[in-house]
Amino acid sequence: MEEEQSPGAAGGGEHHFLQDVEVKKENPADEVAPEAEEEDEDSLPHSEVLDIFEEGLARLVQDPLLCDLPIQVTLEEVNSQIALEYxxxxxxxxxxxxxxxxxxxxxxxxxxxxxxxxxxxxxxxxxxxxxxxxxxxxxxxxxxxxxxxxxxxxxxxxxxxxxxxxxxxxxxxxxxxxxxx
Missing domain, CATH: 3.10.20.90 (Phosphatidylinositol 3-kinase Catalytic Subunit; Chain A, domain 1)
Structure with a gap:
């Protein structure tokens, strides 16, 4: 990707960044309203977020370094296991x-x-x-x-x-x- 520079611009990269910001402001369809972002965050119920977190945690404890830990692991247990390894x-x-x-x-x-x-x-x-x-x-x-x-x-x-x-x-x-x- 080539950067566009205007004549006399000392920091070409900075100018290109400013152009991108201006383009985004000019195209309102690209902007996401703050309310919409909050709705996206609130769209998942707490139970689903917990399920996603627990699935990720289950994958994490399959790592050979952490495989001795239980599925419902605490941060304290993860830190202890890491301290053991070191x-x-x-x-x-x-x-x-x-x-x-x-x-x-x-x-x-x-x-x-x-x-x-x-x-x-x-x-x-x-x-x-x-x-x-x-x-x-x-x-x-x-x-x-x-x-x-x-x-x-x-x-x-x-x-x-x-x-x-x-x-x-x-x-x-x-x-x-x-x-x-």
Whole structure:
């Protein structure tokens, strides 16, 4: 496409742009009224927009990088998966008393408290997706159970997981606390 320049125009490209703007103004059939644009945006019901979004999200999580994520993925989960790929995070396999393994993603320099918060968030999301128990008393859980790695209790919430020797893909288990008499 060749640009048209008028004699004496210093910035030929700019002049061509201005000509296009003038042409658009001269041809009212090409213009779209602001009301029409709003009508186009409002023409899809919310449920259809959600369906379109969920279809796109389903295609997104088919990517090999994100294939481990659930269909109803959150932005937080996508960011965690990306951090894992870049080596900025690690997965800690938390084994519940019933044998279920929860893959919990935490940053590399996470503390025991960070791991506990991530476990809470993981369970919250799982409950939202599957239904079931609506409320878990985490105060009760942490009062009743220890997190244990290779026989050592993770008692100090401020201590980093690295300091306990926990690395990517290591297993941490819930162990019932012994009652003090």
């Amino acid at each position: 080596g900025q995070a690690m997965t800690v396999k938390v084994v519940k008393a019933d044998g279920e393994i929860m893959p919990i993603v935490v940053v590399q320099n996470a503390t025991v408290l960070d791991l506990k918060k991530a476990i809470c968030r993981f369970m919250e999301l799982k409950q939202q997706r599957e239904g079931g128990v609506k409320h878990v008393s985490w105060r009760y859980v942490w009062r009743t159970y220890h997190l244990v790695f290779q026989g050592e209790k993770l008692e100090d919430d401020t201590m980093r997981l690295k300091d306990y020797g926990i690395r990517n893909r290591d297993e941490v288990t819930f162990m019932k606390r012994l009652r003090k008499k």
